[in-house]
Amino acid sequence: MNEILLDVYKESNEHLRASDNKRDQTIAFYLIIIGLFFGSLDKFNGNLTTFVTLAISLLGIVLALSILSLRK
Numbered sequence: 001m002n003e004i005l006l007d008v009y010k011e012s013n014e015h016l017r018a019s020d021n022k023r024d025q026t027i028a029f030y031l032i033i034i035g036l037f038f039g040s041l042d043k044f045n046g047n048l049t050t051f052v053t054l055a056i057s058l059l060g061i062v063l064a065l066s067i068l069s070l071r072k
Contacts, residue, residue: 019070019071020070022070023067023070023071026063026066026067026070027063027067029063030059030060030063033056033059034056037052037053037056
């Protein structure tokens with residue numbers, strides 16, 4: 001019985017570790033996108049800046065929802 005519980009514990013721990021890794025990668029991806037945006041902000045004109053800002057904001061919302069699902 002202890003062996004079975006130990007196996008379940010190990011699998012649960014591995015699943016949580018993989019989930020944490022995915023969450024960290026998702027956050028790093030979004031931070032890189034924001035960094036690229038601010039790094040090239042001076043190269044955009046007015047309308048393109050608004051469009052890119054909206055696109056990054058929508059991506060941020062989608063990624064936030066994705067991160068919330070990875071926390072469960």
